[in-house]
Amino acid sequence: MARKSYIFFVALIALVSLLMMSPAFAQEGENIESLKVMGNKRIDESTILYYIKSKPGTLLSKRQIREDIEQMYSLGQFKDIRVETHNEPNGLQVEFYVEEIASVGNVEILGNEKVDANDIREIIGLKRGATFSEHLVLKSKEEIVRLYREKGYFFAQAHIDTQSDTENLVNIAIRIKEGEKVKIEKIRFSGNKAIPDKNLNAQLETKEKSWTSFLD
Structure with a gap:
């Protein structure tokens, strides 16, 4: 059940991310001229691009972008991802804006x-x-x-x-x-009729202070 909930959560986030894409994303099928990652501080851009299957020289696909977003979320390193596209002389520049989890x-x-x-x-x-x-x-x-x-x-x-x-x-x-170490001087039991004190004492992790306590 937890696995299904996680998959649903990732899919929901990916859907929201798609809805946040720029109007230029309507140009599906156009050539991707370049990819760019924005907002990353700790994770290297080359590492992020490794998990993105949309590549320069391929055609823009909403389905592939959705899969790219899902793949990036599955890394567990990002709390927000959005995608924008901009016109370039020979196609589109696709920009992935990420917000990393600290x-x-x-x-x-x-x-x-x-x-x-x-x-x-x-x-x-x-x-x-x-x-x-x-x-x-x-x-x-x-x-x-x-x-x-x-x-x-x-x-x-x-x-x-x-x-x-x-x-x-x-x-x-x-x-x-740290404070001072507490020494237990005496442990007393009341109400125990069937079980002797020494048997109960043996089951306790807390012990009375003995003459060897100064060695602790």
């Missing part, structure tokens, strides 16, 4: 003394080159706090700052306040 750039981790930076990088989705989203920021923040809590730092906080650059990359600064 990607994660540099990721800096600050304030971590008790947890290694590599352990933090391993659990978060904010990795260089990943598609950036606010959801990814929130999820990464939750994962960092969870990691610290697993290690006994129940008051740890994570703040994530973002800054966009001219290459459509979002640089990340993760600032961590």
